[in-house]
Amino acid sequence: MFPLAPHTIFITLAGSQAHGTAREGSDVDLRGVCIAPLPVRLSLFRTFEQHEGPLDEPLEAVVLPHLQAHPTASRALHVKMESVIFDLSKFIGLCSVANPNALEILFADERDWMLEAPPWRKLHTARHRFLTKKVKQTFHGYAMAQLKKIKTHRSWLLEPPTKKPTREEFGLPAASSTSSRDDQNRIEQSIAEMIRSYGIDDIDMPKATRIAIEERLEAFYRDALAASETDVEERMRAVATLALHLPADVVVTLNAEKRYRAAMKHWESYQTWKAERNPARAELERKYGYDTKHATHLVRLMRMAVEILERGELFVRRPDAAELNAIRDGAWTFDALLGQTESLRLQMEDAARRSALPADVDRPFVDALACEMMGA
Template sequence: MNFAIENHTIFLGLGGSIAHGTSHATSDVDLKGVCVAPLNVRLSLFESFEQGEGDLPKGLEARVLPQLQEHPEAARGLSQKLECTIFDIAKFLGLCASSNPNALEILFTDPTDWIIETPTWQTIYAVRHAFLTTRVQHSFVGYATGQLRRIQNHREELIKNGGPLDSRNAARAELERKFGYDTKHAAHLVRLLRMALEALETGELQVKRKDAHELRAIKDGAWSYEDLIDYAEKIGVAIKDAAVRSALPDQVDRQFVDDLMLAIATESLVA
């Protein structure tokens, strides 16, 4: 990264299980953010920036850590691991426009989980519903299908080898030994499918989950593998039906998104 990202960050919030309300004592802290890269970086042929991920940038530590220490779930997770992903605004808005689940979750992060906010972010957040379209059917279900495929592959591995391969994450491997499949992936799968259905039916994307207790229970093995497969099939049918009846548009208003991007970029030049 070739610029002081702390001077250009317009939003930083909690992501992952803390944002969903499903964290537990060993959950990591995931920070998700958006910045407006400076013009010289944006126009450079050699030093472009789309996203950065890994450790929390040093320039943000002093600003962010005190707030994390005051957040109950985040404070607990700091003893585990802290990771940070920050998107440039152009990459972020493009992902939102294509109904990328990870980007939309940032856009719809509950304000109680905001760590850094700015007037620019408030402007974007105020028009967040303009980015919800029926494409969530395919994007969220696509991600959920990926989770299901991993569950099935790992389960086949478990049956074939009598246990997960040694290269698997130890905690995840233990879940598979205990319950016969990866229950953490299962909880993610159920959450993604429910979020898609809710968005299509209500026009809202619920990141902070009202069903957090049940999702934690699924992660802890409350559902059998057969329960999961049966549920995935049934909600998949409901999602298809909801997409047909949904009041959401089929795609974003591209001119609106371009105008929003132009306004933000122009504002950054005179700030």
């Protein structure tokens, strides 16, 4: 590791402090960017992508006065402070693929900046060149991960698993032989390869074109297989097993094994969640019937995506902060959340169709910018 302070070009507040939704007990999250020294970047044996953990003393000495002067972060310094400092090359790579966390750093409100150096200004000036239609997939994907957690935890609250699944419950022998497992793995690999062959992964084409074709293929598969978005994978699997002419009894056993593994994973996840459950989040779930903090992240991410697609702007400091805090405090029922999520999804789809944003970043421009900054 190298000293961070001389090589760090930017640090900003992140999370609730940056969104304007911080409250009593909120952490202080810091995110930043550094340019690793040339010997580290060129080394065959030393690698650096990011630093996670406390800031080194010289860097903390620079940042601390700004934190102490910040209207909300100053009140939370006694709680917990976490930091992640990305290497410039990784950070630009994440921004180029519309990673929500990276774009939030790039578009952080200047009132929340804790440290900046001239190279950062160069990148910040070019920030809008990183906004593309990819945000539809990335922000929606992050939002759906929040919804999945909400639904899973809610199901555990309402109908907690009562016992560990057994193989017999799925019509399987109590133990499978090693040879049987090896055979199953080979067949599963063949099924996976068959499903991949229906796609375009092995065709060389521009990334923007690939994304557009994949979206149309997914829509075609849903329509052709009369499947919902969540059922497509299972229907595709059924098509692949037919194409491979697998015997019916083999398919039945494979599907039973798959369901058993899924049930075991669900059980183990429940046990982990129960043992490590955050008391504050548990209270939210007890009080409102679902994790309202996850809900605020879900709504914020989807609204951000719509704003980017419609207006070509990312508002990290949220104009709807008061409403987001109200959602966290139970303003929406679970059913209302689901309704609003679907409404936002439709808005996002419409905004993506009408958006003037490019499908992908201008790669030569991004390469030239990165080279210029790393050579500065």
